Amino acid sequence: MDKRIENHIEKLNKLFKYIQEDIEEFNFKYGIPIKSEILEDIENDKNLRRLVDSIISNFSKIQTILGEKLFKEVLFFANDISDKNLSFIEILSVLEKENITNRINWKKLKNIRNNIAHEYPDELEEMANNLNIIFENILFLEKSFQNITNHYKKAKEFWD
DSSP: OOHHHHHHHHHHHHHHHHHHHHHHHHHHHHOSSOOHHHHTTTTTOHHHHHHHHHHHHHHHHHHIIIIIIIHHHHHHHTTSOSOTTOOHHHHHHHHHHTTSOOHHHHHHHHHHHHHHHTOOTTOHHHHHHHHHHHHHHHHHHHHHHHHHHHHHHHHHHHHO
């Protein structure tokens, strides 16, 4: 059993729970897909601001742990790679070969994360577009997480 992998899985389970709760609350109160007009009141609506910040923060954390840690750790554990210093592009190629994730979708989401990091509060249309992309793709991230977790379990059974 690899403790680092187990810790990443545990953290991701919590983060997916949090983001799902926030998305459900967001949908109930503001509707999805979001229109940029809703965000015009973000400065005065503390709940809206809290939800947007939480969704963006958890989305970024999920991508970081899944993309920069768990993928690499599991592939190394399962002997799919022999070097943890492979580039992310190389890791994505192995993941795609193993039917764990899709590199084109992953790159798109990574770009969204970078866009969000450079977003300004007055760019409401862009913020709304990025939030809608997050809402549309959270299931893709969950599926990638489930796939890598299943890959880990199979490797663990093999090695035990």
